[in-house]
Amino acid sequence: MTRPATEDELAEAIRGANGPLRVVGGGTRGMAPGGEPLETGALSGVTLHEPGALTLVAQAGTPLAVVNETLREAGQCLPFEPMDHRPLLGTAGEPTIGGVVGGGVSGPRRVRAGACRDALIGVRLVTGEGRAVKSGGRVMKNVTGYDLAKLACGARGTLGVLTEVAFKVLPLPADMRTLAREVRGAPEAAALMSRALASPYEVTGAAWDGARVLLRVEGLEGSVAYRAGKLGDLVEAEPLAEDPWAAVRDAKAVAGAGDLWRVHVRPSDAPAVLDRVPHERALLDWGGGLVWLRTAPGTDVRALMGVPGHATCLRGAAPPLHPPAAGIAALEEGLRRRFDPRGLFRGGPLRREGPGAARAMAAP
Amino acid sequence: MQMPAPDARIMERRAQVASRLRAVLSPGAVIDDPVATRAYECDALTAYKCPPLAVVLPSSTQEVAAALRVCHEEGVPVVPRGSGTSLAGGALPTADSVVLGVARLNRVLETSPEDRFIRVEAGRTNLSVTGAVEGLGFFYAPDPSSQLACAIAGNVAMNSGGAHCLKYGVTTNNLLGVTLVTMEGEVLEIGGAHMDPAGLDLLGAICGSEGQLGVVTEATLRILPKPEGAMPVLVGFDDPVTAGACVSGIIEAGVLPVAIEFMDRPCIRATEAFAGAGYPDCEALLIVEVEGSEGEIEEQLGAIEAVARRHDPVELRRAKTPEEAAAIWLGRKSAFGAMGQLGDYMCLDGTIPVSELPRVLGRIEALSREYGLEVANVFHAGDGNMHPLILFDANADGQLERCEALGAEILRLCVEVGGCLTGEHGVGVEKRDLMGVQFGEGDLEMQMRVKDVFDPGWLLNPAKVFPLGASEGRRA
Numbered sequence: 001m002t003r004p005a006t007e008d009e010l011a012e013a014i015r016g017a018n019g020p021l022r023v024v025g026g027g028t029r030g031m032a033p034g035g036e037p038l039e040t041g042a043l044s045g046v047t048l049h050e051p052g053a054l055t056l057v058a059q060a061g062t063p064l065a066v067v068n069e070t071l072r073e074a075g076q077c078l079p080f081e082p083m084d085h086r087p088l089l090g091t092a093g094e095p096t097i098g099g100v101v102g103g104g105v106s107g108p109r110r111v112r113a114g115a116c117r118d119a120l121i122g123v124r125l126v127t128g129e130g131r132a133v134k135s136g137g138r139v140m141k142n143v144t145g146y147d148l149a150k151l152a153c154g155a156r157g158t159l160g161v162l163t164e165v166a167f168k169v170l171p172l173p174a175d176m177r178t179l180a181r182e183v184r185g186a187p188e189a190a191a192l193m194s195r196a197l198a199s200p201y202e203v204t205g206a207a208w209d210g211a212r213v214l215l216r217v218e219g220l221e222g223s224v225a226y227r228a229g230k231l232g233d234l235v236e237a238e239p240l241a242e243d244p245w246a247a248v249r250d251a252k253a254v255a256g257a258g259d260l261w262r263v264h265v266r267p268s269d270a271p272a273v274l275d276r277v278p279h280e281r282a283l284l285d286w287g288g289g290l291v292w293l294r295t296a297p298g299t300d301v302r303a304l305m306g307v308p309g310h311a312t313c314l315r316g317a318a319p320p321l322h323p324p325a326a327g328i329a330a331l332e333e334g335l336r337r338r339f340d341p342r343g344l345f346r347g348g349p350l351r352r353e354g355p356g357a358a359r360a361m362a363a364p
Numbered sequence: 365m366q367m368p369a370p371d372a373r374i375m376e377r378r379a380q381v382a383s384r385l386r387a388v389l390s391p392g393a394v395i396d397d398p399v400a401t402r403a404y405e406c407d408a409l410t411a412y413k414c415p416p417l418a419v420v421l422p423s424s425t426q427e428v429a430a431a432l433r434v435c436h437e438e439g440v441p442v443v444p445r446g447s448g449t450s451l452a453g454g455a456l457p458t459a460d461s462v463v464l465g466v467a468r469l470n471r472v473l474e475t476s477p478e479d480r481f482i483r484v485e486a487g488r489t490n491l492s493v494t495g496a497v498e499g500l501g502f503f504y505a506p507d508p509s510s511q512l513a514c515a516i517a518g519n520v521a522m523n524s525g526g527a528h529c530l531k532y533g534v535t536t537n538n539l540l541g542v543t544l545v546t547m548e549g550e551v552l553e554i555g556g557a558h559m560d561p562a563g564l565d566l567l568g569a570i571c572g573s574e575g576q577l578g579v580v581t582e583a584t585l586r587i588l589p590k591p592e593g594a595m596p597v598l599v600g601f602d603d604p605v606t607a608g609a610c611v612s613g614i615i616e617a618g619v620l621p622v623a624i625e626f627m628d629r630p631c632i633r634a635t636e637a638f639a640g641a642g643y644p645d646c647e648a649l650l651i652v653e654v655e656g657s658e659g660e661i662e663e664q665l666g667a668i669e670a671v672a673r674r675h676d677p678v679e680l681r682r683a684k685t686p687e688e689a690a691a692i693w694l695g696r697k698s699a700f701g702a703m704g705q706l707g708d709y710m711c712l713d714g715t716i717p718v719s720e721l722p723r724v725l726g727r728i729e730a731l732s733r734e735y736g737l738e739v740a741n742v743f744h745a746g747d748g749n750m751h752p753l754i755l756f757d758a759n760a761d762g763q764l765e766r767c768e769a770l771g772a773e774i775l776r777l778c779v780e781v782g783g784c785l786t787g788e789h790g791v792g793v794e795k796r797d798l799m800g801v802q803f804g805e806g807d808l809e810m811q812m813r814v815k816d817v818f819d820p821g822w823l824l825n826p827a828k829v830f831p832l833g834a835s836e837g838r839r840a
């Protein structure tokens with residue numbers, strides 16, 4: 001196991017590696033693929049937090065909890081509300097901010113405030129050749145050069161090891177209210193969420209847990225009271241006393257034994273997915289744009305879904321990621337080879353060929 | 365600014381290339397008459413001009429693919445073009461290149477209020493996207509000041525921003541998918557009406573790649589419900605440093621306005637003379653706009669005014685009617701026109717951390733005196749995206765060069781304090797040779813490898829973004 005404490009040490013470890021490496025942040029986001037563990041936990045600490053500029057920069061191994069706490073003390077938060085995978089996947093460990101970026105993890109507020117990749121304004125990473133590279137920076141408007149930060153976000157560590165990540169943050173909402181309405185059918189639920197999201201009341205969460213449609217408004221106190229009232233009238237929903245959003249974020253409704261899937265579709269296609277794919281439990285988030293499914297083992301969600309979009313298998317025998325169309329696959333392959341010519345980081349979930357493939361690959 | 369010497373072997377084949385292009389495109393889609401190609405010799409960075417070998421104006425994705433296949437086989441560089449409003453020379457041709465304009469691709473393909481997106485052909489203008497969904501109660505958020513003219517194609521290529529991006533983000537945050545045609549003529553669907561990619565975020569790399577990775581022919585854009593209302597407040601200060609501190613104060617107070625715009629005295633004076641908006645004669649002013657219902661506007665402006673009062677404003681003027689709101693925006697919206705009245709100007713676009721505003725404004729003032737050229741500042745203060753305007757006389761000997769040197773100094777300063785060379789206009793040819801100030805060799809190498817993957821022959825807009833020395837071996 002390697003646990004570098006500086007970017008230089010990390011680069012050296014990568015240059016010296018002679019077999020596959022497995023980048024481990026907190027190790028909370030699911031099963032461990034093969035390779036020598038390369039831990040990021042010693043690259044830890046918030047390096048800059050400027051509340052007046054809405055920016056935070058942290059080393060990649062910083063625990064997510066530390067990032068959240070630093071922001072909370074200044075009345076701010078990460079806009080994209082990353083989930084905690086531990087309850088769902090039954091994993092232990094301390095989720096890191098690098099793992100959040102590596103996984104491109106976004107929660108319910110994504111529907112209004114954007115995804116992890118939208119808040120990410122800069123990265124430093126070390127490539128498979130041990131080269132430290134930066135892209136973006138610490139300012140929220142920056143079009144200087146290509147946006148490699150977007151490529152690294154959600155790459156599950158296959159392009160390189162992140163050492164530092166910078167975010168645009170948001171004021172922590174002063175107030176929050178949830179409205180709920182009992183809805184049994186998915187088509188009705190999707191239509192209701194769509195109506196709420198098309199209203200001017202800035203809905204920051206729209207989910208359906210199989211029994212209730214849940215809608216959230218956040219902001220200044222007076223504003224929240226006003227919008228909750230208007231929205232309640234529009235969709236005939238009632239205020240809910242409890243706060244269900246941590247449960248929605250962590251997909252509690254689909255917890256339990258079986259295969260686990262995240263299906264990304266056009267929101268109005270969500271009912272069709274539920275109709276066609278046999279499942280044990282389901283949860284709609286992002287107004288229907290994200291379909292969580294718990295299925296019987298071996299259910300081939302990709303073959304059954306029948307609408308455009310893609311499906312990620314979080315637990316099950318299926319390959320984790322949806323196979324891309326041929327032209328896209330060639331571009332992705334080309335990019336991975338140029339960032340990681342020796343295929344050191346390809347033991348992870350993006351791997352699609354046999355274990356020997358990494359070593360057999362030629363340099364670009 | 366240098367451009368690579370045109371390839372004489374390509375120039376000799378102008379007639380052959382044009383006839384091959386004619387064979388695959390609709391009648392009237394190929395322009396190779398040297399007088400007519402002059403209409404495409406530059407974009408809005410008019411200091412640099414060069415008519416291309418030919419211009420093609422395809423009317424479908426298939427025609428774009430066919431034209432690119434011809435150029436690829438002929439080894440001819442291609443410069444994609446939307447409306448030609450780039451301020452960075454992104455659409456500047458070379459004499460041996462074919463300009464591929466997408467202006468004829470301007471249809472709306474699908475509008476979905478229930479899934480909150482619109483799919484358009486990429487030549488459609490920014491403002492007419494909002495025009496297509498306004499009736500349904502929606503708008504397209506990124507709003508560059510050039511929105512009447514600029515195309516979605518250019519917006520995607522430059523990752524353009526606008527006055528409202530503090531709240532709504534820039535193009536990349538409002539883009540769900542594109543149809544991309546590679547230099548080889550392969551048509552790829554990247555992203556779509558769903559959120560987040562299955563694998564690598566190729567869309568994120570394409571947005572902002574300045575026409576170097578592929579030609580965008582269609583785009584799926586996120587649309588948002590129109591807010592119930594909007595209202596600005598104008599705050600005047602007797603020194604710019606206090607105005608800068610007030611910006612941070614507002615943001616720290618937990619309110620997120622849609623826009624915080626900043627103007628300094630030279631800019632205020634010029635716009636007053638030009639538009640007569642009735643601004644106070646002060647050292648700096650902020651225009652802060654918030655959205656919502658009447659009560660929500662009241663609540664937010666109340667919080668903002670409380671912060672502003674702590675910074676001893678010389679003027680605090682809240683709009684109460686749409687007419688008063690328009691009057692507050694009038695000066696800001698005519699700022700560029702007003703500066704144009706004073707002579708030639710060069711518009712910079714560096715971004716800085718908001719906290720550095722006071723120091724950077726002070727340094728710009730000192731540099732302005734040192735170079736003997738006046739600089740006016742008008743910019744999106746909430747996100748630190750500065751727009752220093754350097755005034756000069758293009759006809760006076762050496763002034764353009766002096767102006768460019770001052771501009772480079774200011775951009776170096778932006779990078780030095782933790783910011784960047786360009787916040788929304790792009791690198792193009794204008795900031796190409798300064799890339800080494802912000803990036804190391806390894807950083808640029810990895811960016812160029814991305815281009816290697818999409819365009820191995822380096823035929824798409826090859827002389828932009830990267831310093832010519834750095835890209836030389838690849839452009840061969």
Ligand SMILES: Cc1cc2nc3c(=O)[nH]c(=O)nc-3n(C[C@H](O)[C@H](O)[C@H](O)COP(=O)(O)OP(=O)(O)OC[C@H]3O[C@@H](n4cnc5c(N)ncnc54)[C@H](O)[C@@H]3O)c2cc1C
Pocket residue numbers: 022023024025026027028029030031032033040060061095096098099100101102103104105155156157158160161162163262312313314315316319320321348349
């Ligand atoms: C079938 C399957 C599907 C998955 N789908 C998803 C999904 O949709 N969303 C999701 O978030 N996760 C998903 N994962 C989880 C995760 O990508 C992998 O399981 C990972 O190998 C677990 O890494 P970890 O235990 O270190 O977790 P974490 O430390 O939490 O890291 C998460 C991911 O980021 C990478 N990473 C961590 N730190 C860094 C760093 N500093 N630089 C670069 N990369 C870094 C890791 O390699 C890993 O891929 C999936 C996993 C599997 C097996």
Ligand SMILES: Cc1cc2nc3c(=O)[nH]c(=O)nc-3n(C[C@H](O)[C@H](O)[C@H](O)COP(=O)(O)OP(=O)(O)OC[C@H]3O[C@@H](n4cnc5c(N)ncnc54)[C@H](O)[C@@H]3O)c2cc1C
Pocket residue numbers: 407408443444445446447448449450451453454455466486507508509510513514515516517518519520521522523524525526527574575576578579580581700788789790825
């Ligand atoms: C008065 C004025 C005000 C402006 N205000 C703003 C502002 O507020 N915010 C802002 O961000 N910008 C602003 N701009 C700059 C400019 O309008 C933007 O950069 C705009 O996005 C350019 O769009 P265009 O269609 O004119 O692109 P063009 O100028 O034609 O091209 C710009 C770049 O895009 C590439 N490109 C064009 N079409 C394609 C395609 N189909 N596929 C791939 N690449 C392509 C070109 O090769 C070039 O590199 C302003 C410009 C002017 C003149």
